[in-house]
Amino acid sequence: MSGRVKLLYFAWLRARIGQVEEEVPLPAQVRDVAGLLDWLRGRNPRYAEAFRDLSVIRVAVNQDYVGPEHPVRAGDEIAIFPPVTGG
Amino acid sequence: MIRVQREDFDTGKELERLSAGDHTIGGVASFVGLVRDMGGSHGVSALTLEHYPGMTEKKLAEIEAEANRRWPLAASLIIHRYGRLEPGDRIVLVATASPHREAALAACHFLIDWLKTDAPFWKSEATPEGERWVEARAEDDKATHRWRG
Numbered sequence: 242m243s244g245r246v247k248l249l250y251f252a253w254l255r256a257r258i259g260q261v262e263e264e265v266p267l268p269a270q271v272r273d274v275a276g277l278l279d280w281l282r283g284r285n286p287r288y289a290e291a292f293r294d295l296s297v298i299r300v301a302v303n304q305d306y307v308g309p310e311h312p313v314r315a316g317d318e319i320a321i322f323p324p325v326t327g328g
Numbered sequence: 329m330i331r332v333q334r335e336d337f338d339t340g341k342e343l344e345r346l347s348a349g350d351h352t353i354g355g356v357a358s359f360v361g362l363v364r365d366m367g368g369s370h371g372v373s374a375l376t377l378e379h380y381p382g383m384t385e386k387k388l389a390e391i392e393a394e395a396n397r398r399w400p401l402a403a404s405l406i407i408h409r410y411g412r413l414e415p416g417d418r419i420v421l422v423a424t425a426s427p428h429r430e431a432a433l434a435a436c437h438f439l440i441d442w443l444k445t446d447a448p449f450w451k452s453e454a455t456p457e458g459e460r461w462v463e464a465r466a467e468d469d470k471a472t473h474r475w476r477g
Contacts, residue, residue, distance in 0.1 A: 322450065327377065
């Protein structure tokens with residue numbers, strides 16, 4: 242069973258990945274945010290470099306901040322970005 | 329009320345509007361954030377603020393609702409700009425109105441602290457060497473942490 246998820250990238254992550262958003266098929270073994278980041282790192286060297294240091298990566302699923310154990314499901318909007326610097 | 333916009337705002341008019349017609353309001357507190365010229369040798373000529381449309385509005389509305397749960401506010405307003413801004417430009421306005429000053433001042437402080445760590449905005453600086461993303465400050469996390477628990 243494989244559905245798709247929408248990935249959004251912001252700030253320097255967007256610049257390093259080289260795109261604003263993409264839709265990807267969710268591999269069956271990916272069950273949570275940590276698994277998704279692991280899988281993304283294995284896609285190619287560009288992703289491996291962008292997601293090398295997870296201490297500077299934040300994730301939101303369906304527009305709420307989540308931790309690495311948060312489940313990911315087909316149809317989710319998953320945004321990946323550095324710590325915020327507004328205000 | 330929440331507004332996320334590219335355009336500038338008129339602080340005086342916004343504050344007047346916030347309390348207009350409600351004579352139970354005894355005070356309006358506000359914070360205006362400006363683009364700061366960091367000085368130094370790197371010469372920042374402008375900032376660009378990027379945000380996550382949809383999540384930005386959602387987070388700001390949640391933060392505002394939380395302030396209204398904690399303090400008896402008669403009105404509140406958050407305006408946050410995005411796009412290209414220059415030193416001296418206004419970035420953000422937080423304003424709170426209440427019958428008494430304690431609630432208005434505390435809620436305003438809470439809102440700007442919380443907004444800095446929860447609203448999905450990112451600043452990049454234009455420097456002679458090119459674009460540089462601003463790094464998050466640990467002090468901001470600490471400031472927000474004070475209000476938790």
